[in-house]
Amino acid sequence: MKTPELVCFWITTAWYLVAFASAIFFVFFAREKLARICTWALRIGCIFHVITFILRWYYAAHVPLSNTYESNLSSSLIAMFIFLALQIIVKNHLAQVAAFASGIVVLVLATGMASDTSLKALSAAYDSYWLFIHVFFAWFAFGCFTVATAFSGVYLTKSYNPKAMTTFYSLEAIDKISYKLVAVGVLFHAVMIVSGAIWAKNLWGHYWSWDPVETWALIAFIGYLVYLHIRSFWKVFGKTAAWMMVLSFIFLLIMFWGLPYIVPNAHLQTPMRK
Amino acid sequence: MKIFFDFLASAKLAVWVLVILLVLIALGSVLPQAGSFTPHEIHAWQNQYPLWAKVFVAFEYLNFFSIFQCKIFFLTLGLLFVNLFCCTLKRCLARKEWNYSPFSLTGSGWWGFTILHVALLFMTAGVLIHQKYSDHWKFLVREKMWLEKDMFRQAAHTIPDLEFRLFFHKFQIEYQGDVVTKRSFDLLVQKPYSRPWLTTVAVNKPFTYQGYSFTMDDYGFAPYFRLRHTPSGWQTGPHPAILPPLEKNISDCNIFSFAHELQLRIDIFPNALDAKEGLQHIAYEPQKPVFMLSLWQNKKLLGSQLIQYDISKRQAISCQIGEYEISLTRLDYWCSFLMSYNPMLYFIYFSMWLCIVGFVIRYCRTII
Numbered sequence: 001m002k003t004p005e006l007v008c009f010w011i012t013t014a015w016y017l018v019a020f021a022s023a024i025f026f027v028f029f030a031r032e033k034l035a036r037i038c039t040w041a042l043r044i045g046c047i048f049h050v051i052t053f054i055l056r057w058y059y060a061a062h063v064p065l066s067n068t069y070e071s072n073l074s075s076s077l078i079a080m081f082i083f084l085a086l087q088i089i090v091k092n093h094l095a096q097v098a099a100f101a102s103g104i105v106v107l108v109l110a111t112g113m114a115s116d117t118s119l120k121a122l123s124a125a126y127d128s129y130w131l132f133i134h135v136f137f138a139w140f141a142f143g144c145f146t147v148a149t150a151f152s153g154v155y156l157t158k159s160y161n162p163k164a165m166t167t168f169y170s171l172e173a174i175d176k177i178s179y180k181l182v183a184v185g186v187l188f189h190a191v192m193i194v195s196g197a198i199w200a201k202n203l204w205g206h207y208w209s210w211d212p213v214e215t216w217a218l219i220a221f222i223g224y225l226v227y228l229h230i231r232s233f234w235k236v237f238g239k240t241a242a243w244m245m246v247l248s249f250i251f252l253l254i255m256f257w258g259l260p261y262i263v264p265n266a267h268l269q270t271p272m273r274k
Numbered sequence: 275m276k277i278f279f280d281f282l283a284s285a286k287l288a289v290w291v292l293v294i295l296l297v298l299i300a301l302g303s304v305l306p307q308a309g310s311f312t313p314h315e316i317h318a319w320q321n322q323y324p325l326w327a328k329v330f331v332a333f334e335y336l337n338f339f340s341i342f343q344c345k346i347f348f349l350t351l352g353l354l355f356v357n358l359f360c361c362t363l364k365r366c367l368a369r370k371e372w373n374y375s376p377f378s379l380t381g382s383g384w385w386g387f388t389i390l391h392v393a394l395l396f397m398t399a400g401v402l403i404h405q406k407y408s409d410h411w412k413f414l415v416r417e418k419m420w421l422e423k424d425m426f427r428q429a430a431h432t433i434p435d436l437e438f439r440l441f442f443h444k445f446q447i448e449y450q451g452d453v454v455t456k457r458s459f460d461l462l463v464q465k466p467y468s469r470p471w472l473t474t475v476a477v478n479k480p481f482t483y484q485g486y487s488f489t490m491d492d493y494g495f496a497p498y499f500r501l502r503h504t505p506s507g508w509q510t511g512p513h514p515a516i517l518p519p520l521e522k523n524i525s526d527c528n529i530f531s532f533a534h535e536l537q538l539r540i541d542i543f544p545n546a547l548d549a550k551e552g553l554q555h556i557a558y559e560p561q562k563p564v565f566m567l568s569l570w571q572n573k574k575l576l577g578s579q580l581i582q583y584d585i586s587k588r589q590a591i592s593c594q595i596g597e598y599e600i601s602l603t604r605l606d607y608w609c610s611f612l613m614s615y616n617p618m619l620y621f622i623y624f625s626m627w628l629c630i631v632g633f634v635i636r637y638c639r640t641i642i
Contacts, residue, residue: 120451120453121455122453122455123453124454124455124477125477180640184641186633187634190629194626194627197626201616202479202489203478203489204491204612205480205489207623219296219300222295222299226296229285233286233288
């Protein structure tokens with residue numbers, strides 16, 4: 001990792017930490033100023049995040065997606081984009097959600113930094129346009145699910161403690177926003193699975209080989225499908241739906257950051273079959 | 275009848291089937307599967323956790339150590355298929371006497387629902403047929419090698435009689451640092467009474483011929499060794515060793531046994547710096563693999579020697595261990611070559627994309 005990139009990375013993390021701290025203070029003290037600080041810290045952090053991403057792309061001479069660090073850098077950037085876009089769409093600081101979202105993003109960045117950050121050429125296995133479709137949609141899906149889970153977290157906090165976050169949206173509105181985000185996320189996740197299957201066929205000769213990461217991607221997908229079904233047909237809203245979403249997000253975390261470290265597999269952060 | 279049909283078409287059944295599927299798949303990823311573990315390993319695993327022995331026996335009875343091929347899994351998939359079929363039918367057919375309101379979801383919602391579920395039906399059917407009739411075979415091929423009828427048959431009895439034969443040549447590997455950025459070989463397909471067809475197979479670029487797809491998989495070095503007893507002149511013919519590529523951070527070996535209880539062990543060191551003491555002086559370069567040759571007689575080590583082969587020069591090199599001269603005469607590459615028969619594959623791809631289209635139509639209003 002080169003110095004300019006390293007500097008930008010730490011500035012990004014520092015701004016996100018400022019955002020996280022101000023969001024946490026906002027939850028307790030509910031000062032408008034803190035929400036504004038949080039939003040601006042996230043925006044500045046995101047600018048440095050983009051610079052880090054571009055620098056990485058420039059130094060590595062390929063889209064940053066070949067190892068844990070690059071994957072985490074890109075996926076957290078997309079999660080942050082989705083959150084900031086949502087802030088603009090709903091015209092609200094969403095500071096309570098930012099507390100969850102920025103916390104998750106900082107954790108993801110930290111995990112990336114703890115792994116191998118050296119610059120490497122893109123191996124032959126990654127030389128496929130299906131990979132870009134697969135990975136970008138995986139990141140978009142992850143971004144949507146992260147923000148949706150952050151909303152669910154706020155929903156659960158608010159429903160268990162009605163006095164908390166009184167200035168924020170009503171429970172019904174939070175539930176609706178997270179439902180919409182899950183719908184978008186499921187769509188992206190589906191594109192990710194389909195493009196991954198086609199890429200796997202070209203690379204390994206099988207479109208589906210029950211690789212642990214593949215399997216847990218399907219488990220998370222089924223989890224979200226169950227969520228959509230129970231909401232649409234059983235009219236299950238509220239806490240049950242929110243917990244269901246948290247559970248599905250845990251499946252997703254197992255897929256992205258659990259399995260590659262536990263089980264040997266030919267996926268994601270572990271070196272691919274050359 | 276109506277109650278039964280309603281049950282089969284219900285979202286309640288869909289949710290429960292999905293939950294069962296979720297649990298089965300999760301179990302499949304946690305339990306060792308016969309596809310990747312030997313029965314001996316499963317047995318060792320059972321011994322490791324004796325408290326769970328009864329659970330293991332139950333799992334074994336239910337065939338959960340091969341969960342993706344077990345009856346329960348297929349039954350669940352079958353039930354999902356029936357559920358999808360009934361719920362789609364329920365919304366497609368307006369039956370006044372059954373009092374259904376097929377357009378309870380209106381406009382894009384109805385179309386989206388129908389397209390999504392029909393596509394899921396297609397996909398499930400395609401997957402079930404594919405699972406039943408697909409097959410794949412793996413071959414270890416070397417440069418300048420023919421793969422023909424007898425070898426196909428030798429590799430697997432399930433391969434049908436194929437009229438064509440394959441010739442592999444021009445194995446190419448490109449490096450950037452220690453990363454392989456390109457890997458390919460030329461393939462000549464020869465069929466009686468027709469013109470030969472030359473194509474290039476590369477990583478991520480398989481080719482399809484007569485319904486079979488051919489994929490390039492793993493690869494490595496195939497050095498040829500010759501052993502010669504200097505005083506008597508007795509020598510063995512060149513033996514091809516099959517060794518893994520340098521990128522994999524492992525060392526692997528091939529052992530050749532000859533007359534007089536003589537054994538030659540050939541190790542490859544992916545990174546000479548990490549390997550063993552005494553190797554530090556050898557610089558690590560992917561184009562110059564390092565081999566360690568150990569000669570044993572009657573289980574007694576006669577000696578070891580390191581040799582470094584320069585792929586760009588392609589010159590034979592040799593070393594002396596005791597009375598024996600060991601030569602590395604030539605170095606080729608090997609590659610594992612996957613041949614597969616995938617019926618309904620494009621149908622599955624089509625239905626997957628159709629699912630996405632259906633989903634977009636179904637949820638576009640919700641999202642916007």
